[in-house]
Amino acid sequence: MTEEKIRAVLAKYNLGKMLDGVHAHEGLVQVTLAIKREEAAQLEPLRAKIEAELSALAGVKNAAVVFTAHREAAPPPPSPVANILPGVKRVIAVASGKGGVGKSTVAVNLAVALARGGLQVGLLDADIYGPSLPRMLGLARKPEVKDGKMLPLHAWGVACMSIGFLVEEETAMVWRGPMVIGALTQMLTQVEWGALDVLVIDMPPGTGDVQLTLAQKAALFGAVIVSTPQDIALLDARRGVKMFEQVRVPVLGIVENMSYFSCPNCNHRTDVFGHGGAQAEAARLGVPFLGEVPLLLAIRETGDEGAPITASDPGGEAAGAFMAVAGRVAEMLQGAAVAGPKISIE
Numbered sequence: 001m002t003e004e005k006i007r008a009v010l011a012k013y014n015l016g017k018m019l020d021g022v023h024a025h026e027g028l029v030q031v032t033l034a035i036k037r038e039e040a041a042q043l044e045p046l047r048a049k050i051e052a053e054l055s056a057l058a059g060v061k062n063a064a065v066v067f068t069a070h071r072e073a074a075p076p077p078p079s080p081v082a083n084i085l086p087g088v089k090r091v092i093a094v095a096s097g098k099g100g101v102g103k104s105t106v107a108v109n110l111a112v113a114l115a116r117g118g119l120q121v122g123l124l125d126a127d128i129y130g131p132s133l134p135r136m137l138g139l140a141r142k143p144e145v146k147d148g149k150m151l152p153l154h155a156w157g158v159a160c161m162s163i164g165f166l167v168e169e170e171t172a173m174v175w176r177g178p179m180v181i182g183a184l185t186q187m188l189t190q191v192e193w194g195a196l197d198v199l200v201i202d203m204p205p206g207t208g209d210v211q212l213t214l215a216q217k218a219a220l221f222g223a224v225i226v227s228t229p230q231d232i233a234l235l236d237a238r239r240g241v242k243m244f245e246q247v248r249v250p251v252l253g254i255v256e257n258m259s260y261f262s263c264p265n266c267n268h269r270t271d272v273f274g275h276g277g278a279q280a281e282a283a284r285l286g287v288p289f290l291g292e293v294p295l296l297l298a299i300r301e302t303g304d305e306g307a308p309i310t311a312s313d314p315g316g317e318a319a320g321a322f323m324a325v326a327g328r329v330a331e332m333l334q335g336a337a338v339a340g341p342k343i344s345i346e
């Protein structure tokens with residue numbers, strides 16, 4: 001009887017506990033060998049030999065000997081987010097509870113400052129409805145496509161991508177949620193980001209679905225929350241912090257933008273909105289305070305001219321403020337010592 005012949009063949013090999021199952025039915029034989037994953041290569045010749053021998057038995061039309069590793073706890077499948085940006089070491093988001101607080105200004109200058117510090121830096125403008133990168137970086141070209149992937153544009157030592165490079169502003173304005181998510185996903189996966197130490201994402205304003213999805217898709221290392229002194233009072237920054245806590249993205253810290261007015265003529269410093277609130281709020285929320293950026297005409301002007309102040313006046317007060325923030329962020333990028341768990345995907 002065929003089954004006896006099969007057992008006789010298997011017995012020769014002293015498979016012991018490795019033999020996990022034998023099924024024979026109308027000349028079709030399947031043998032399962034339970035092994036450790038790392039033993040597979042070493043045991044392959046044995047597997048092939050048994051398979052050949054079983055196939056040669058009279059009455060056997062087809063024999064398959066397969067490995068299984070199910071007796072061990074299988075390692076979790078690689079999550080797609082881990083592979084979505086294969087060459088990128090860290091992804092950080094610059095976010096805020098609402099628009100107009102200087103999120104893009106901070107994102108751009110943070111990226112340029114990190115690049116000046118010697119890191120390979122990318123910058124993704126994820127603000128589909130109000131992209132700022134084309135203006136702030138003075139870029140109006142369309143990205144080239146190579147091997148089916150878009151090449152980022154380079155400005156001030158930073159690799160940049162924005163929906164504003166791709167479509168007219170009015171086009172994206174009418175997109176609904178799913179199209180926005182689709183466009184963002186493409187800007188993550190269909191762009192040849194290359195090897196980056198850090199990709200900085202200028203997040204859309206607010207704390208809605210798009211922000212949450214992006215936070216999860218991009219496997220964020222952490223988030224930088226930008227706030228003005230007024231927003232602190234209005235609790236907008238707190239909402240931003242809450243959002244990232246919800247998706248278990250560590251908050252790297254809070255930047256207080258337009259913190260104080262620094263008079264370009266006499267260097268007199270005026271706390272227009274009562275500065276210092278962000279530091280107190282950061283302490284209350286238990287997140288680091290990354291620094292304060294002055295309200296300076298030159299920051300807006302250079303932003304509008306496409307030459308961020310960290311690049312156009314690197315020795316100035318404003319650039320110094322951004323460099324200090326970048327220094328703290330760079331330190332955090334080095335280690336894993338960020339408070340809070342990394343992102344978890346449901």
Ligand SMILES: Nc1ncnc2c1ncn2[C@@H]1O[C@H](COP(=O)(O)OP(=O)(O)O)[C@@H](O)[C@H]1O
Binds near residue numbers: 101103298299301303
């Ligand atoms: N520290 C600052 N000093 C002066 N102007 C600033 C400063 N930060 C931002 N701005 C200006 O405020 C406006 C809004 O800033 P932006 O970065 O576009 O904000 P958001 O991305 O949060 O909407 C821009 O015109 C910008 O140049």
Ligand SMILES: [Mg+2]
Binds near residue numbers: 103104105127130132
């Ligand atoms: Mg913006």
